[in-house]
Amino acid sequence: xxxxxxxxxxxxxxxxxxxxxxxxxxxxxxxxxxxxxxxxxxxxxxxxxxxxxxxxxxxxxxxxxxxxxxxxxxxxxxxxxxxxxxxxxxxxxxxxxxxxxxxxxxxxxxxxxxxxxxxxxxxxxxxxxxxxxxxxxxxxxxxxxxxxxxxxxxxxxxxxxxxxxxxxxxxxxxxxxxxxxxxxxxxxxxxxxxxxxxxxxxxxxxxxxxxxxxxxxxxxxx
Ligand code: CA
Numbered sequence: 768x769x770x771x772x773x774x775x776x777x778x779x780x781x782x783x784x785x786x787x788x789x790x791x792x793x794x795x796x797x798x799x800x801x802x803x804x805x806x807x808x809x810x811x812x813x814x815x816x817x818x819x820x821x822x823x824x825x826x827x828x829x830x831x832x833x834x835x836x837x838x839x840x841x842x843x844x845x846x847x848x849x850x851x852x853x854x855x856x857x858x859x860x861x862x863x864x865x866x867x868x869x870x871x872x873x874x875x876x877x878x879x880x881x882x883x884x885x886x887x888x889x890x891x892x893x894x895x896x897x898x899x900x901x902x903x904x905x906x907x908x909x910x911x912x913x914x915x916x917x918x919x920x921x922x923x924x925x926x927x928x929x930x931x932x933x934x935x936x937x938x939x940x941x942x943x944x945x946x947x948x949x950x951x952x953x954x955x956x957x958x959x960x961x962x963x964x965x966x967x968x969x970x971x972x973x974x975x976x977x978x979x980x981x982x983x984x985x986x987x988x989x
Contacts, residue, residue: 768883769793769811773803773829774818774845779868783816786872787879795911800824807833809913810906812840814882816875819846819857827860834861841882845870893928895986896975898967900928909967919944920963923956927976927986936983960984 770792774780780796787794795812797803800821807815807829815833819826830842844857844865857865864878891902899908905921907914916924922944927935937953945955960976969975976986 768813769795770814770816770879771795771797771803771806771812772816773797773800773807773821773826774816775799775821776818779818779845782872783875786876790876798822800826800829804829804832808836809908809911810837810901810904811908811911811913814879815840815842816879817842817844817862819844819853827856830857830860830862843875843878843882893925893931895928895931896973896988898924898928898975900925907967914966916963916966919959920966923959924963924967927984931986931988934979934983934985940983956984 768791770787772780772783772787772794774783774796775798777798780798784794784796795806797806801823803815803817803821804824806812815830817826817830821829826844826846830844833840833842841863842861844862845868846853846857846865847868854865863882866875866878893900893902897909898914900906900921901908902925907916907921907924923940926940926944937956940956941947941953960978964974964976967975973989975989976984978984
């Protein structure tokens with residue numbers, strides 16, 4: 768589970784990063800609203816911890832813009848604000864919860880767990896070396912970087928990753944990914960496979976997708 772902390776006070780962000788990493792979360796920190804939004808929009812995060820008062824872009828603005836693209840990723844505000852109007856503004860921008868500064872780490876941790884409950888079970892994802900594919904979000908990451916793929920490239924990669932360590936025959940791939948139910952010129956697969964390997968930065972020395980000559984392909988860990 769990966770958490771993005773958007774917080775301009777290094778003391779607080781450092782404390783959060785250390786505490787959350789000790790609880791086995793992967794944590795990235797952004798120190799202003801613009802960077803925070805940029806990171807958040809990569810789609811790499813399971814949850815956002817968002818400070819309210821931030822340089823360049825406020826927490827509410829970040830939350831609103833993030834929500835326009837990601838409807839389901841939980842957002843928790845860290846706020847010194849505690850008037851009813853401000854709390855409502857935060858929730859209206861799309862936040863799931865908020866916690867008032869100063870807070871106890873244990874309480875924040877519990878709120879994070881509540882938001883993430885069931886997420887691990889619900890979200891279907893597959894891994895292959897440095898690549899993670901999220902089925903529902905139609906997202907592919909190499910490390911933390913998004914790999915932009917076309918629909919067919921995504922479908923092809925998804926098929927190979929779902930069938931990891933099994934030989935995928937060319938005829939099966941054509942049937943499943945291209946939805947064509949007859950013997951077809953399967954050369955089209957090679958064209959897509961080449962561009963897929965390039966985009967995933969699979970080199971000949973690090974090729975997690977191997978060609979089985981005359982038969983098909985197999986995705987496997989090196
Ligand atoms: Ca602040």
